[in-house]
Amino acid sequence: MLTKRIIPCLDIKNGRTVKGVRFENIRDAGDPVELAKWYAEQGADELVFLDITATNEERKTFAELVRDIARHIDIPFTVGGGISAVADVEVLLQAGADKVSINSAAIQNPALVEDLAKRFGSQCVTVAVDTKHTDATGWKVYARAGTVETEHATVDWARKVTDLGAGEILLTSMNNDGTKAGFALDITGAVAKAVSVPVVASGGAGSKQHFADVFHQAHADAALAASLFHFRELEVPDLKKYLKEQGVDVRL
Amino acid sequence: MNLVIVDYKAGNVQSVLFALERLGIQAKLSADFETIKSADKVIFPGVGEASSAMAQLKARNLDKLLPTLEQPFFGVCLGMQLLCKHSEEGDTDLLGIIPLQVKRFQTNLKVPHMGWNQLENLQSPLFEGIKEQEYVYYVHSYYVPNSDYTIAQSVYPEPFSAALQYKNFYAAQFHPEKSGPAGSQIIKNFLAL
Numbered sequence: 245m246l247t248k249r250i251i252p253c254l255d256i257k258n259g260r261t262v263k264g265v266r267f268e269n270i271r272d273a274g275d276p277v278e279l280a281k282w283y284a285e286q287g288a289d290e291l292v293f294l295d296i297t298a299t300n301e302e303r304k305t306f307a308e309l310v311r312d313i314a315r316h317i318d319i320p321f322t323v324g325g326g327i328s329a330v331a332d333v334e335v336l337l338q339a340g341a342d343k344v345s346i347n348s349a350a351i352q353n354p355a356l357v358e359d360l361a362k363r364f365g366s367q368c369v370t371v372a373v374d375t376k377h378t379d380a381t382g383w384k385v386y387a388r389a390g391t392v393e394t395e396h397a398t399v400d401w402a403r404k405v406t407d408l409g410a411g412e413i414l415l416t417s418m419n420n421d422g423t424k425a426g427f428a429l430d431i432t433g434a435v436a437k438a439v440s441v442p443v444v445a446s447g448g449a450g451s452k453q454h455f456a457d458v459f460h461q462a463h464a465d466a467a468l469a470a471s472l473f474h475f476r477e478l479e480v481p482d483l484k485k486y487l488k489e490q491g492v493d494v495r496l
Numbered sequence: 497m498n499l500v501i502v503d504y505k506a507g508n509v510q511s512v513l514f515a516l517e518r519l520g521i522q523a524k525l526s527a528d529f530e531t532i533k534s535a536d537k538v539i540f541p542g543v544g545e546a547s548s549a550m551a552q553l554k555a556r557n558l559d560k561l562l563p564t565l566e567q568p569f570f571g572v573c574l575g576m577q578l579l580c581k582h583s584e585e586g587d588t589d590l591l592g593i594i595p596l597q598v599k600r601f602q603t604n605l606k607v608p609h610m611g612w613n614q615l616e617n618l619q620s621p622l623f624e625g626i627k628e629q630e631y632v633y634y635v636h637s638y639y640v641p642n643s644d645y646t647i648a649q650s651v652y653p654e655p656f657s658a659a660l661q662y663k664n665f666y667a668a669q670f671h672p673e674k675s676g677p678a679g680s681q682i683i684k685n686f687l688a689l
Contacts, residue, residue, distance in 0.1 A: 245613065245614060245651065246605075246609065246611050246612070246613045246634075246652055247611060247612045247613070247631070248611075249611050249612070284676065289611065289612055311510075314510060314511060314514050315514045315517065315518075316514075316518075318515065318518065318673070318674065318675070318676050318677070318679060318680060319633070319674060319675075319676055320633055320635070320671070320674045337507055338510060339510065340510040340511050340514060342508075342511070342635075342674065362545070364507060364543075364544060365507070365543055365544040365545050366608065366637065367543065367608050367610070367635045367636065367637070368507070368543070411608050411610070411635075412608075412610065440606060440607055441606060441607070441608065442606045442608070442610050442611070443606075465606055465610070465611070466611070495612040495631045
């Protein structure tokens with residue numbers, strides 16, 4: 245049975261994890277490699293590393309980090325942040341990343357998705373979609389780290405990038421992100437139903453129940469969280485045990 | 497051990513090299529005929545698209561060399577599919593070492609088949625120490641149906657070949673280099689053949 249995936253997400257700045265993380269049993273929780281190894285041992289199914297730095301110089305540091313991560317962990321990982329060209333992706337995949345996630349660049353230049361899929365295969369192209377709901381607009385796609393509203397309706401955009409060759413959608417609800425009130429079940433369900441590729445739900449996880457809900461009710465293929473795991477409010481083994489009890493197929 | 501990884505610009509070469517490094521094993525990356533022929537064992541990685549991978553192999557004449565090899569050989573993911581005869585992906589003629597067809601998943605389940613799935617019906621020394629229903633990581637849109645050469649299967653939603661063996665040619669559709677300790681064990685098993 246193909247299992248639902250649990251994915252911790254790490255924000256990286258200058259080669260270090262950003263958010264203050266509380267791990268007593270890790271030598272250096274600011275070291276992404278140490279943290280990644282720990283999550284892999286805990287049973288995380290994949291990891292996502294987001295480079296939140298901006299300059300080209302820092303981006304080189306990130307590529308070196310990707311190589312270091314690939315050297316040390318034996319589960320798949322996706323890298324994203326600031327990717328805008330085929331050449332950026334080539335560097336990251338050659339460094340050992342399994343997938344890349346692109347966001348604003350896909351909005352600015354949708355042909356990039358097609359180029360990447362042709363060049364490297366759909367299996368390594370994740371399109372990250374930041375979405376926000378207002379009563380006036382419905383669920384719209386946002387660019388530039390959620391600061392710029394686009395004209396794209398979320399379900400239409402997910403369909404479009406899938407047609408262009410995206411192999412996975414990473415859907416983040418800005419309404420839910422940081423609230424710990426649960427994932428956005430309605431838009432996640434709508435996107436999961438609309439596209440033929442796997443959908444990763446992100447934003448709003450606050451309890452084990454929220455993960456069960458997003459798998460059972462919204463049919464997400466994977467669920468991502470950051471601070472919930474980093475602050476150890478929820479641990480991956482407990483979460484997976486709970487999900488199994490709730491009838492969700494997970495890797496234990 | 498003289499271990500050679502076939503170099504034809506496949507996407508996951510670095511991951512395979514790192515997986516071997518974690519096992520304390522050095523491998524040579526090469527497209528050179530003599531280097532490959534004289535290897536004790538050969539690993540043939542691959543991700544990406546079948547027709548462009550075949551073009552890369554042909555550009556190096558590796559399509560002529562690989563079928564003649566006699567040492568233990570391990571194709572991974574696309575490297576497994578390329579050993580077969582034909583793929584629906586780009587209607588591509590493959591190396592033709594194993595007389596099988598590669599098909600696209602026709603299912604209302606999500607494609608690519610992406611994530612951790614279970615191994616069943618393990619029938620090879622390649623799976624020494626691996627338990628039935630062990631989880632391994634997959635990411636692929638095309639598959640090889642079960643056949644006489646199938647040495648393990650997974651189910652999505654029908655059973656398909658998780659691994660193949662024909663003579664000295666072993667192959668896995670999943671990614672042992674990304675499948676945690678079980679994946680490392682499978683690589684070790686290959687190296688011990």
